[in-house]
Amino acid sequence: MTSLDTPPHRLARTDLDALLRGEGGADAVAPLLAGERSWRLLLVRALADAMAPLPDTLPGTPLPPPADGWELLRRAWRAAPVEVERLLLYPAVGTWAAHTLRRVRGTVASDTPLWVDAGHLHAVAASAAVLAGLDFRCRVAVRDGWAVLPGIGGARAGEPVVEVVAEAGVVRVGSVRVGAEGWHALRELRADGCVVAFDDLDPYRGLRGRLTPRPVRSAGRWSGLFAEAWRILADDPETARAVASGLRSVVPRPRSEPYRPHSASSGDAFGAVVASEPDDAEQFACTLVHESQHHRLSAFMHLFTLYEDGGAERFHAPWRDDPRPLGGLLQGVYAFTGVAAFWRRRPGDLARFEYVLWREQTLSALAGVRDAARLTPLGRDLVAALTERLTAWRADPVPARIERCAALAAADHRATWRALHVRPPADSVARAARAHATTAGVPLPAPDGDTVVPAPVPRGLDTRAVLVRRMLAGEDPGTVAGAVEGARAEDVALVTGDPAVARAAFTARILRGPDPDAWSGLGLALDAQGHPAAQVLLERPEFVLAVHRELGGGTDPVELAAACVIPPATGRSPG
Known part of the structure; x- marks a missing residue:
């Protein structure tokens, strides 16, 4: 050329x-x-x-x-x-x-x-x-x-x-x-200050592999939502101009379950947002901010090195069900800093919940990656700068009810993720099981040396968080469980303030066989009751689960959890 x-x-x-x-x-x-x-x-x-x-x-x-x-x-x-x-x-x-x-x-x-x-x-x-x-x-x-x-x-x-x-x-x-x-x-989405392609035709529009051209019938709804979403973004002109400068195309995908939108972007396709049909304009605006943050960091990483390639370590990403590599986690903390900033400006209980949840989840992920050996000096600067910005927001006043809802959702995801993907040392588990079988109630210290082993995820780790969202949006708690894929009656009891019912159901599930999700649910129920065993179930559930399995599964799970302790000088564990 x-x-x-x-x-x-x-x-x-x-x-x-x-x-x-x-x-x-x-x-x-x-x-x-x-x-x-x-x-x-x-x-x-x-x-x-x-x-x-x-x-x-x-x-x-x-x-x-x-x-x-x-x-x-x-x-x-x-x-x-x-x-x-x-x-x-x-x-x-x-x-x-x-x-x-x-x-x-x-x-x-x-x-x-x-x-x-x-x-x-x-x-x-x-x-x-x-x-x-x-x-x-x-x-x-x-x-x-x-x-x-x-x-x-x-x-x-x-x-x-x-x-x-x-x-x-x-x-x-x-x-x-x-x-x-x-x-x-090729159609377009238009708003005051932004015009982008609405690409439902190109075989390479899907970021990975080929897609069949599939003109969507709901283009009119997409157009209306885009215009309304842009009016929301225009409340912060700097953010709107930054998004507009990099946005090139929106690739529509089928609508997903409410409060579970799917979106994606790629460093190979700067400016493209692949997104499920939004529930509403506010969700669409948040998606555009989210993916524009990914675009920005991908472009930044084409010019600068934030981490060295290689390494098999995996980290807890509170927005994903699977363990993530270092590069993927950096992309996530950058995007969700933008998500938290978006919700920080929005009114209403649901917006407050999203803001606090993603502020705290992103801070948790940043803490988990802060000491990663493969970060470059510039990568450490990025982690420090994002941490400083988000930490300053903790001074924002938030209703106590919203703080509790966000804390439950955050603790739930982390505990369930650990119960699924983290494995404690086998010899430590065997010693703890022998000690408990010999002398019930003897303190069982949770060991260091855990490893991350990706495991199948039976249901979305956001299930209880979706229940919280739907109830904050004013839906009837008595009917909401049937509308959320993967939700059970004990999940509804947990998020609606009936921890005794939830505790009994989660205990029964544990006694029927290994059930990582039930262990985190039990920890949340015990926490709502002020039970001291909640801490180890929310911070190190994989250890209690493994010891329970070693004992044969018939042991009372609350009694076992009460015996397990987290040593004050324990080292950093995965995730």
Whole structure:
């Protein structure tokens, strides 16, 4: 194509400090956008170089040689570099380029023939040529019954390959004229100050692997929610401008259970937000903030190193059910600092709950990663800056009822996560079991040396937190359990203030067999009753569970928990 013509990337100290705190408006984000431009153009160039040695005709391909696609892309670049660069910076193009580069280099395996991924180059080149106003002919693949031009739109087609023809400003994809009947143009979401693509067509829009083009029928609802969400974000103009500067596309996914939205982003697809259809505009606004924080940190990490690669250690991430690597945890604490900041500005009991919960959960995760050996000095600065910012918010006045609800949800997730994924040393468990069997009530100190062993998760670790959310939103506690996937009667009893009923049910479950979720539930019930055994069940449930299993499962769980103690000088444990 042409020279990148990119000056050295620099970041002012004030912008660096703001970004380390999870803050910074559009001015602070601007250098990151410049870095992403360089990153993407280098990625495309690396893909061109990697594909050059490939044979002219890939096995099984019905498409022209890749060299034809690169030549058309070069022609378009020479004719309209601004428009073509904008296309190359489109998120789905980044996903395609990164995935295909990994495939060509052999670092990613796939059951899909290589020509499918490599051949998408012709569709990218065709889009570039259309945007540049060129007359041209090329062939593009039809996958899942669709021929798609990235960033423009698509058409249904029955054959495996269609010809794209542009003559005198008229473009046809197969038998369909672009802009006429049968053409599905890429739609947009519009709000005052922000216009983004609403991408339900591009096969690489989903961040990982290919997705079937699937135009959604609820685009009108998405549009209305986006406009309303933007009005919410505009209450904080700096945040709104920062989000707008980096947001490029929203990829719709089916609606999930209320209060359990799904969203995702990727460093390969800067500016894309993959999101389940929101419950309401407030949730949508929070999702946009959440994913924009991920975009910001991904772009930052393309310029700076926060941690050294390698290492098998895993950490507790209070927003995930599974143990997370160091890089994933840094992404999480950065995103949820933004989430806490969003809810801090919102009114109402539910907003207060979200604010306190994510403030405390993020602080907990930061404490768990603070001493990670693989953090670079800049990574430690990031952890310290986020910790300082969130800690200062603890001075905010919050109703005691909301504090209690948030504390329950936080303790529940951490305890259940530990009961599922943390394993105490087997020899310490065996000694404790022998000691308890010999002399009931003898203190059983919880040992150091735990290890994290990822285990299957039978239900979402947020189940009781979702119950709390629904009741804070005014739903009837008597009917809410049936509306929350995975919820049981004892969970409702726990969150509605009937710990005696909850305690009896959780105890019965434990006596029926190993049940990590029941141990954390028992700890929460005992805590509500002021029972001293609650501490070890909420902080080290994996030890009590393991000793109980070693004893054969018939031991009274409350009696055993009362015997287990956490030594005051215990070392740092996983998570």
